[in-house]
Amino acid sequence: MSTLGISFARITRTAFVNFWRNIWLSVATMVIMIITLLMISFLYFANVFGSEVLQTIEQKVDLSVTFKEDVQDQYITTIADELKLRDDIADVRVISSDRALEIFRARHADDPLIEESLQELEDNPLPANLFIVATDPQHYANIAKHLEAEKYSPFIDQVDFENTETERVVEKLIAYTTSVKNGALVVTGLFSLLVVLIMFNTLRLAIYSFREEIDIMRLVGASRWFVQGPFIIEAILVALVAVVISSAISFATLRAISPTLSTYFFDVQQSPFSIYDYAVTNIESVIGLQVVLAVGLAGISSLVAVRRYLRN
Amino acid sequence: MISFTNVSKVYGPESAALDEVSLEIPTGDFVSIVGQSGAGKSTLLKLLSAEEAASTGEIIIDGWDITNIRRWQIPHLRRQIGVVFQDFKLLQKRTVLENVAFAMEVGGAPTKEIRDTVPHILKLVNLLDKAESYPTEMSGGEKQRVAIARALAYKPQILLADEPTGNLDALHSWDIVQLLIKINKLGTTVLLATHNDDIVNALKKRVVTISQGKVVSDQQDGTYKL
Ligand SMILES: Nc1ncnc2c1ncn2[C@@H]1O[C@H](COP(=O)(O)OP(=O)(O)O)[C@@H](O)[C@H]1O
Ligand SMILES: [Mg+2]
Numbered sequence: 001m002s003t004l005g006i007s008f009a010r011i012t013r014t015a016f017v018n019f020w021r022n023i024w025l026s027v028a029t030m031v032i033m034i035i036t037l038l039m040i041s042f043l044y045f046a047n048v049f050g051s052e053v054l055q056t057i058e059q060k061v062d063l064s065v066t067f068k069e070d071v072q073d074q075y076i077t078t079i080a081d082e083l084k085l086r087d088d089i090a091d092v093r094v095i096s097s098d099r100a101l102e103i104f105r106a107r108h109a110d111d112p113l114i115e116e117s118l119q120e121l122e123d124n125p126l127p128a129n130l131f132i133v134a135t136d137p138q139h140y141a142n143i144a145k146h147l148e149a150e151k152y153s154p155f156i157d158q159v160d161f162e163n164t165e166t167e168r169v170v171e172k173l174i175a176y177t178t179s180v181k182n183g184a185l186v187v188t189g190l191f192s193l194l195v196v197l198i199m200f201n202t203l204r205l206a207i208y209s210f211r212e213e214i215d216i217m218r219l220v221g222a223s224r225w226f227v228q229g230p231f232i233i234e235a236i237l238v239a240l241v242a243v244v245i246s247s248a249i250s251f252a253t254l255r256a257i258s259p260t261l262s263t264y265f266f267d268v269q270q271s272p273f274s275i276y277d278y279a280v281t282n283i284e285s286v287i288g289l290q291v292v293l294a295v296g297l298a299g300i301s302s303l304v305a306v307r308r309y310l311r312n
Numbered sequence: 313m314i315s316f317t318n319v320s321k322v323y324g325p326e327s328a329a330l331d332e333v334s335l336e337i338p339t340g341d342f343v344s345i346v347g348q349s350g351a352g353k354s355t356l357l358k359l360l361s362a363e364e365a366a367s368t369g370e371i372i373i374d375g376w377d378i379t380n381i382r383r384w385q386i387p388h389l390r391r392q393i394g395v396v397f398q399d400f401k402l403l404q405k406r407t408v409l410e411n412v413a414f415a416m417e418v419g420g421a422p423t424k425e426i427r428d429t430v431p432h433i434l435k436l437v438n439l440l441d442k443a444e445s446y447p448t449e450m451s452g453g454e455k456q457r458v459a460i461a462r463a464l465a466y467k468p469q470i471l472l473a474d475e476p477t478g479n480l481d482a483l484h485s486w487d488i489v490q491l492l493i494k495i496n497k498l499g500t501t502v503l504l505a506t507h508n509d510d511i512v513n514a515l516k517k518r519v520v521t522i523s524q525g526k527v528v529s530d531q532q533d534g535t536y537k538l
Contacts, residue, residue, distance in 0.1 A: 007420045213414075216401055219361075220462065221390030222418035224383075 007226060014230035015237060018206050025202045026234075030242050032198050033297075036191035037246035037290050043184035044289070045254065045275055050177040052273045053265050057170055063140055065130035065147060066158040069097075075155055076128050083132060086146075088139035093131040100126040127157065137170050192297055199238075199301035203231050207309045214310065228306040235302035239294035247287055254279050313339055314360065314470070314501070319369030321355050321525075329355040331525035333369070337503070339469070342496045344512050345505040346536050347522035353505035356522070357472045360503070361393050362386045374469070391419055394463030394471040394500075398478035400455045402447040408434065408458050409443040415465040429465070437461045437491060453484030460491060470501045477508055485511060509536035 019026045067076060073096055080092045095103070101124050108114040118125075134140050140161065147159045207214070217227050258276035265273075279286055314337040321330040329352045337343055345353045358364040359371055362381050370379050378389060402411050409430055416426045434440045437457040447455050456476055463471055473492060477485035489504075489511050496502045506512065512519055512535065519534025520527060529537075 006422060010417055010420075212401075212403060216403065216414070217418050219390065219395055219401065220415040220418055220465070221387040223387045223420075226418055226420075 007223075007229075011226060011229040012233055015233035018210065018230055018234045019237065021209060022202065022206050025205060026238060029195075029199055029202045030238050030245075033195055033239060033242035033294060034246045034249070036188075036195050037242060037294060038249060039191055040184070040188050040293065041246065041250040041286070041290065043180060043187065044286075045250070045279065047177065047180050047184065048278060049261065049265075049273075049275050050173065050180055052275075052278075054170065054173045054177060056265075056273070057173065063132040063134070063143055063147075064160050065132065065156055066160070067128045067130070067155055068157045069127055071128065071155045073128070076130070079152070079155065080130055083130070083143075086143070088135055088143060089132055090135045091133040093133075095129040095131070097124045097126050097128045100124075100129060137174075192293070195297045196301045196304075199235055199298060200305050203235060203302055203305035204309055206231060206234070207305065224310075228310050231306050231310075232299070232302040235298035236295055239298035240291070243287065243290045243294050246290060250286075251276075251279060313337065313372075313374060315370075315372045316356075316359075317370045317372075319359065319366050319371060321352075321359065321364060322367045328367075328525050330359075330366075333522075333525070333527055335520065335527060335530070337501060339374070339501055340496070340499055342493070342502045342515070342517045343504070344515060344517060344519045344534070345503060345522060346507060346509075346512055346519055348507060351522045352525040353507075353522060354474050355525075357395075357474050357503060357505055360470070360472060361395055362389055391466045392469050394460075394466065394468035396456065396459050396463050396471070396473045396476045398475040400447070400452075400459045400479075402455060402458055402462075404447050407444050407446055408439055408450075408461075411447070411458055412462045412465055415462045419466060433461045433464050436464065436494075451484065452480045453487050456480065456484075456488050457491060460488070460495070464495065464500075468500065470503070471495060473502065473504045473506075475506055476504070477506065477511065482510070486514075489515065512536040 076094055076096070080094050083089055083092050101118075104126060105115070105118070132143060134143060144159050144161075147156060214227055254276040258274050262272040262274050314335075316333050316335040319330055319333045320328055322328045331352075333352075333356065345356060347353050355364060359366050360373070360378075362378060365381075366379055370377065372378070373389075373392075376389075381389060403414065406414065412430050412433055413426050416429065421429075431440060431443070434443055437460055439454065439457055439461065442450065442454065447458065450458070456479075460471075460473075460476075471492070476492070477488050480488065485508065492502050492504060493515075516533050518530070518532050519536065521529040521534075521537070
């Protein structure tokens with residue numbers, strides 16, 4: 001083994017000795033680190049889930065345009081094609097009055113009364129409709145305004161939001177995800193600070209409990225890396241174990257609650273969004289994010305601690 | 313060769329712990345540094361191990377100017393200089409063998425070399441049979457021999473002993489001095505700071521006397537006189 005290899009092995013061994021010597025402090029630090037990582041994971045997943053729910057609901061909102069009774073199909077198609085060219089419109093669906101009647105009939109197939117009354121009418125009483133899906137729910141107001149223009153008035157009878165209830169939900173959800181994102185930043189910041197403070201103090205105590213060894217190390221010419229390395233490696237080990245435990249907890253939890261969440265928030269018949277599947281698919285980034293954060297915090301606190309308490 | 317040229321050390325704003333000290337110590341010499349408490353003996357040794365930096369002057373060890381040594385170079389210097397103190401500075405929870413091995417581990421010596429070298433050193437200080445004992449189970453004289461063994465782990469060119477007999481009775485003190493003479497005979501330069509006149513007088517070696525930070529006498533075959 002090279003000298004560097006030997007040193008590294010010895011430094012790592014000392015890091016473990018440090019860990020055991022202050023086992024309760026080490027555990028306390030680790031617990032705080034785990035709580036922080038869990039908070040951050042929770043916020044991360046809440047954000048992903050929120051956006052997913054939002055998207056699903058957004059897709060349900062549309063603008064419905066009811067045409068006047070005698071408007072011919074060709075005008076409707078022209079208007080639809082024109083609208084499709086707009087940047088803020090994702091999709092335009094045309095339901096001709098014939099199609100509307102079909103749907104109406106299908107929906108009331110087991111109601112003989114309605115069938116009878118329909119047959120009594122000579123003309124199709126149902127107007128043609130357009131359903132517009134915007135690229136972003138914010139655009140609906142603008143689109144609706146556009147449709148109120150003079151040139152459309154001979155054809156269009158009415159423009160409605162398909163479901164104003166849904167619209168309000170969307171607004172709430174947007175507000176909710178924004179505050180989750182802001183909250184995530186604040187909480188992450190606060191807990192990170194807490195982790196740094198606690199780690200820093202743990203290391204200070206560890207350095208204190210090792211002062212005899214450290215004194216002698218210096219006396220016999222230990223390199224700076226040999227004196228400081230164990231504390232830095234100890235902090236990083238604590239961080240890595242915390243990541244493992246926090247990931248185990250969050251994955252187990254997601255797995256347990258994911259089916260309930262999916263049935264509650266998404267339509268069952270379509271393939272519903274599963275937050276657990278999302279986590280599994282993105283496992284590298286989920287764990288990578290935690291590793292970067294945990295090791296980063298551990299690195300900062302241990303570097304500051306050794307710089308401060310192990311000068312010379 | 314160790315040389316001090318007009319070296320001063322001031323800790324506080326007023327008093328100088330060392331005042332314009334000039335001194336040459338050839339390789340392989342055995343020098344006793346004597347003087348009353350507070351004279352500046354420890355300071356002189358600390359300048360050599362770079363525990364303190366000189367305020368003015370120049371300190372050169374074997375052509376290496378350590379006066380303004382960089383922090384990262386200090387470990388290299390300390391591996392060439394063994395140090396022993398009055399209070400031993402042993403790890404209480406480690407055995408004699410582990411205490412000596414620790415010094416070598418810290419310096420990155422291969423495990424095999426440590427395993428081979430430590431028994432030799434323990435034999436030199438006559439503690440091979442106590443290899444597995446803990447410092448708490450030993451007498452002061454034995455503890456000091458462990459400390460010397462540890463200081464020798466690197467085969468240093470220079471051994472600095474700061475009042476190594478300060479906590480020992482006459483018999484054990486003499487024991488330690490004999491050991492220092494033996495180490496010196498094996499080629500190591502020894503600097504012994506002490507205020508024990510019996511020992512100094514019996515040694516019949518070079519004596520440098522310091523008083524209030526100044527070298528007041530420097531004699532071969534010297535005696536302790538204040
Ligand atoms: N770290 C220090 N800070 C301030 N003064 C010191 C320090 N170390 C030693 N001194 C002072 O320097 C003088 C010499 O001390 P020292 O070298 O320890 O003497 P000796 O070892 O001969 O007893 C004393 O007056 C002592 O009080
Ligand atoms: Mg002293």
